[in-house]
Amino acid sequence: MKELSELSLNILKLLKEDARRSPDLLATMLGVEESAVQTAINEMEADHVIVKYATVVNWSKVDEEKVTALIEVQITPERERGFEGIAERIYLFPQVKSVYLMSGAYDLLVEVEGKNLREVANFVSDKLSPIQSVLSTKTHFILKKYKQDGIIFEEREDDQRLVISP
Structure with a gap:
């Protein structure tokens, strides 16, 4: 098992939230050079740390x-x-x-x-x-799926009841 740098871990967290984020955007978000982000991504892809970029679909x-x-x-x-x-x-x-x-x-x-x-x-x-x-x-x-990979599928309705206090 390979120990990842703090930069690589932060990149993974941001890509997990949204795999469409570009290396340029990731670099801006992390305050580092784009080349450092691209190198880290390339290494993680080569080491099969990053295996696939996927889309979460609400099939319902x-x-x-x-x-x-x-x-x-x-x-x-x-x-x-x-x-x-x-x-x-x-x-x-x-x-x-x-x-x-x-x-x-x-x-x-x-x-x-x-x-x-x-x-x-x-x-x-x-x-x-x-x-x-x-x-x-x-x-x-x-x-029925309510949540997958951190994504909530159903829009929640706000509670419309009036608050009653004693």
């Missing part, structure tokens, strides 16, 4: 049907590789968006997207459950 505002599920998976670790080999087999499926090693009652948390409930159910029964080391799965369908 778009007319495209999509189902997201979180699947708790209990597995038997493989000899020599532990959880790595199974996690790799799972994350290579195109339906899988994220895989996390967890502590607690289950081993892996798998985020899956599909066009509908049946597609996700078929993935679990036809692809995930038959993997030899998978002991059990528990699927949770996401009904």
